[in-house]
Amino acid sequence: MTTPVTPPVTTPVTPPVTLPVTTPVASILLGGTVATGAPLTNSTVTFLDAKPSSVTTVTDTAGKFSIDMSKVKSPAIMSVTLSDGRKMYSIWDGSTQGSSATTNITPLTDAVVSEYAKSKNIKPSDISATSVDTTALKTAKNTVKEWIVSAYQTTGGNATSLDILNTPFDASGKGLDAVLDSLNFTRNSDGLTVLYPKQVMLSDSESPSPLRPLSASNKLTSVSSGNDVFPLSQLGSWRNRMNDCMKVTVSARAASAACAGLAPLAYKHDSVNFQTHLFSDIGESNSVGAVFEYPKIMSISSGTSATVELRWYQPLTQTTHSRLAIFRDLGESGRLQDNKVASATGSTWWLYGNQRDLEIRIEPRLSRYENMNASSQGTSPSALFSGIHILINNYKQVNGNWVSTNILAANVTGPGLPAAGLVLAPVDPSLYSSPYLGILNRSGQMPAQLTYAPDSVNEFRLGGIPLSANISTSALDTWWSSQSASNQFYNNTRLLDFSSIQSQSLYTVKVVYVSGQEEIHKLRLPGALPSPTDAKGVAWPVLTNSAEVKDAILKPSSAVTAKWSFDSASLVPEVSFIAGYAPPLDACTNKRARIWQVEKYMGKNDKTIAFTPLDTSACWGPNFPGNSSTTTTDIGIRSLQNGTRYYSFITWRL
Numbered sequence: 001m002t003t004p005v006t007p008p009v010t011t012p013v014t015p016p017v018t019l020p021v022t023t024p025v026a027s028i029l030l031g032g033t034v035a036t037g038a039p040l041t042n043s044t045v046t047f048l049d050a051k052p053s054s055v056t057t058v059t060d061t062a063g064k065f066s067i068d069m070s071k072v073k074s075p076a077i078m079s080v081t082l083s084d085g086r087k088m089y090s091i092w093d094g095s096t097q098g099s100s101a102t103t104n105i106t107p108l109t110d111a112v113v114s115e116y117a118k119s120k121n122i123k124p125s126d127i128s129a130t131s132v133d134t135t136a137l138k139t140a141k142n143t144v145k146e147w148i149v150s151a152y153q154t155t156g157g158n159a160t161s162l163d164i165l166n167t168p169f170d171a172s173g174k175g176l177d178a179v180l181d182s183l184n185f186t187r188n189s190d191g192l193t194v195l196y197p198k199q200v201m202l203s204d205s206e207s208p209s210p211l212r213p214l215s216a217s218n219k220l221t222s223v224s225s226g227n228d229v230f231p232l233s234q235l236g237s238w239r240n241r242m243n244d245c246m247k248v249t250v251s252a253r254a255a256s257a258a259c260a261g262l263a264p265l266a267y268k269h270d271s272v273n274f275q276t277h278l279f280s281d282i283g284e285s286n287s288v289g290a291v292f293e294y295p296k297i298m299s300i301s302s303g304t305s306a307t308v309e310l311r312w313y314q315p316l317t318q319t320t321h322s323r324l325a326i327f328r329d330l331g332e333s334g335r336l337q338d339n340k341v342a343s344a345t346g347s348t349w350w351l352y353g354n355q356r357d358l359e360i361r362i363e364p365r366l367s368r369y370e371n372m373n374a375s376s377q378g379t380s381p382s383a384l385f386s387g388i389h390i391l392i393n394n395y396k397q398v399n400g401n402w403v404s405t406n407i408l409a410a411n412v413t414g415p416g417l418p419a420a421g422l423v424l425a426p427v428d429p430s431l432y433s434s435p436y437l438g439i440l441n442r443s444g445q446m447p448a449q450l451t452y453a454p455d456s457v458n459e460f461r462l463g464g465i466p467l468s469a470n471i472s473t474s475a476l477d478t479w480w481s482s483q484s485a486s487n488q489f490y491n492n493t494r495l496l497d498f499s500s501i502q503s504q505s506l507y508t509v510k511v512v513y514v515s516g517q518e519e520i521h522k523l524r525l526p527g528a529l530p531s532p533t534d535a536k537g538v539a540w541p542v543l544t545n546s547a548e549v550k551d552a553i554l555k556p557s558s559a560v561t562a563k564w565s566f567d568s569a570s571l572v573p574e575v576s577f578i579a580g581y582a583p584p585l586d587a588c589t590n591k592r593a594r595i596w597q598v599e600k601y602m603g604k605n606d607k608t609i610a611f612t613p614l615d616t617s618a619c620w621g622p623n624f625p626g627n628s629s630t631t632t633t634d635i636g637i638r639s640l641q642n643g644t645r646y647y648s649f650i651t652w653r654l
Contacts, residue, residue: 030092031066032104032168034080037181038232038294039063039171045105047092049076049129063171069101075132080105083293083311083320084641085572086187089113089124093134095166102168107185107195108144108176111214112164114193115140123191141165143216147195151179151220171294173232178223181232181297184211184503186528186642187570189536199504200224202299204522207415207506210499211528230306230327234349235295246290246312269326269353270360271396277353278310278323281574282601286316295325299504299524304329306349307504307524309643318603319574322640324526328352358405359393360521362412362507364529365459367647368540370467372550373654380653381479382467384532386498387459388416388525389645392437392509394426402435406514409446410437414507415500416462416529420444421510425453432456439489450514454488463495465532501529503643527643539570540648541637550652553633561610562635569604571646575638576602576609580631602637611635 034040045065047055049072057067059080074094079087090109095101103109110124117124119136141164149159155178161167162176169176184196195214201224202208212218245259253259267274279287292312300306306327313320331348367385371377392410395402411421421444424437432438438453439460466476477494484490505525512518543549545563552560560578579597600609634651 028069028096028099028101029066030069030072030101030103031064032090032102033063033171034059034065034088034105035063035171035177035180036082036088036107036185036296037171037173037177037183038235038296040080040082041294042291043080046079047072047076048079049073075129075134077127077129077132078103078105083313083572085570085639086641087125087570089127090165091116091127091132091137093132093137093165097166097168102166104165104167104169106180107183107193108148108164108180110185110193111144111147111195112137112140115143118190118192124193125191144195146216146219147214148179148183148220151182151223152176154222155179179220182220182223183214184642186530189534198224200297200300201303202301202504202506204301204305205506207500208502208504211502230297230300230329230349232294232297235297235308235327238351239292239294242292242312243290246287246292249288250284267351267353268355268357271357271393272359273397274353277325281321282314282317282319286314286601289315291315298324298526309526317601318605319601320572320640321574322526322643324524324643326352326354356521357396358511358519358521359391359396360509360511360523361389361391362414362509362523362525363389363391364501364525364527364644365389365647366530366532366535366538366644367459367649368467369649369651371651371653372546373652374470376653377468377471378475378479381471381476383464383471383476384467384535385461385464386495386529386532386535387461388501388529389459390422390424390437390439391458392424392511393435394437395435407437408450408512408514409440410512411444411446411510412507414525415502415505416495416498417460417507418442418444422460423447424458425451427456428452442488442491446512457487457489460489460491462491462501462529463498463532465536496531496533498529498531498534501525503528525643527641530644538646539568540646541566541569541571541573543650546650549635549650553635553652559610559612560633560635561608563608564637565607566604571639571641572604573602573606573637573639575599576606577634577636577638578611579634579636581634599638 034043034045040059040063041061043059045057045059055071057065059065074092076092078090078092081087088105088110090103090105091113092103113124116137117127119140144164145162152162153159155175157175167176171177173181182198184198186194188194196211197220199208214220241262245253245262248256248258269277275284290312292310296309298307298309308325308327309322310325311320311322327349329349365387369383369385371380371382390412394405394407396405407426409423409425411423413421422442423440423444423446425440425447427434427438434456436458438456438458440451440453464476480490480494484492503525507523509521509523510518542565543562544565549560549562562576577597577599598611602609632651634649636647636649639646
């Protein structure tokens with residue numbers, strides 16, 4: 001019998017499955033550059049579109065930002081807050097360049113947004129993303145483009161393809177960035193941006209001419225940045241090294257390679273060393289973690305000396321600080337002077353300081369004076385005042401100690417001051433603790449022998465406008481006339497034209513010593529002095545507990561606490577203060593307690609500032625704080641914006 005053969009079972013072979021290759025979809029990005037000429041680094045960019053919530057991103061070290069376009073719906077209002085509290089705006093209108101989109105934020109884009117807002121009769125802050133009129137926006141872009149197109153062409157730029165909002169650029173000091181480096185910008189009383197041409201190259205004896213805003217009849221025709229003489233990259237090198245050094249604890253800086261050459265032993269600026277010049281307001285220990293912005297060239301004189309604004313954010317005090325510094329072109333020999341200069345620019349330019357033995361500063365100052373007593377407005381009206389603050393210290397540092405310089409008087413001339421000069425003299429040390437000279441006269445007459453100024457006031461007030469609707473302009477004129485008749489620190493009449501008092505305006509200070517020796521010093525104003533009328537648009541911080549403060553300063557108090565709101569303020573505070581004016585007690589042997597002030601650092605997060613008796617001088621006794629016929633108390637804040645000091649005084653005058 002034959003056994004049947006069973007055929008082998010064949011397992012079917014399953015062919016391999018080939019999976020489709022999926023190429024990841026690249027994100028479509030919206031990006032751009034945030035710069036005022038110098039790039040804005042580590043700055044938060046905010047996008048407001050039709051959604052109820054905002055989206056943010058942060059710029060890098062070159063001022064660049066990018067965000068996934070899926071997170072933002074066009075049109076979108078873009079903004080960045082500057083260190084001085086102002087917002088700078090732009091608008092993404094939905095346009096793209098290929099597979100991505102570019103929209104920058106600069107003073108030029110801010111001007112476009114202002115022109116657009118003006119056409120709609122609104123403020124830039126009131127623009128809604130849900131109702132952007134692209135036709136009107138295009139008109140605004142073309143308006144601003146015409147103001148600067150000639151200057152842009154001198155940099156080799158293609159004017160035909162220039163779009164103020166959307167043309168990509170680098171903050172490199174070239175092309176469109178060179179145009180930005182040639183501009184200053186501010187806001188007028190309507191909250192709209194105004195662009196001015198910046199005059200960088202100035203001779204040692206030259207003041208800037210009164211600036212005219214850019215317009216169809218006053219276009220920017222050339223760039224005036226100092227890039228060719230003093231490359232901005234060198235300032236960037238200095239900034240980067242400073243930021244590296246600020247990461248080091250103070251005690252370890254002397255031995256740290258990151259800080260080598262940055263704080264030379266013989267550096268001198270207004271009689272003080274490097275650490276005191278930069279950090280005296282906050283204390284060097286608080287400088288740990290400070291972040292310097294890109295420095296800003298203010299002016300270059302004779303091609304060998306540059307005035308530069310240095311700004312840095314102080315995280316421990318949550319404040320932004322500013323200093324004017326002097327860089328000089330010392331050539332290669334600068335490397336042999338490391339005991340005098342900070343050697344971190346990577347070139348022949350060195351941070352040099354002004355090398356003055358005296359502290360001499362001239363600052364523009366805008367003060368908001370609020371008298372809470374309605375019945376005394378005739379004698380102490382609530383008002384905005386514009387003035388020039390002159391600080392001439394009668395003491396200098398010698399071997400780390402402050403010693404008297406024995407100044408007889410100083411004559412100061414310049415824009416806004418009397419033609420013959422404003423004369424300042426020492427104040428009576430038995431009455432005032434201030435080492436600074438006070439205003440003696442506005443006639444230019446220098447004293448033949450030591451003559452004390454009648455008060456410690458060193459601010460020359462030029463103009464003012466009433467804060468209260470109950471005070472008419474004519475009433476303020478009458479009050480001003482009575483003040484100017486008795487006080488040398490008021491101009492004869494209230495000025496209305498402040499156009500000559502510009503940033504980098506030149507002032508001459510002639511110092512005469514008791515010995516007969518004379519010195520001449522040249523100084524530049526760090527910022528323009530705004531007229532009180534133009535300053536009406538400034539959004540001041542609000543004191544929210546004015547009733548409590550009034551009660552505290554009307555009678556002897558155990559404490560005075562100020563509560564502030566900065567929700568709508570355009571000013572970033574840096575100091576809160578309480579100041580008192582009263583004769584000293586008989587028990588005080590030094591007799592120097594008549595003028596007293598305590599300052600505390602603050603930022604926008606420090607909304608409650610308390611002052612206690614521990615803050616006060618023992619010479620006040622139990623009656624201070626408190627107002628009476630012989631004592632007064634002021635409380636307020638101080639801030640800095642574009643080189644101008646802003647003070648808010650709140651008081652009660654009997």
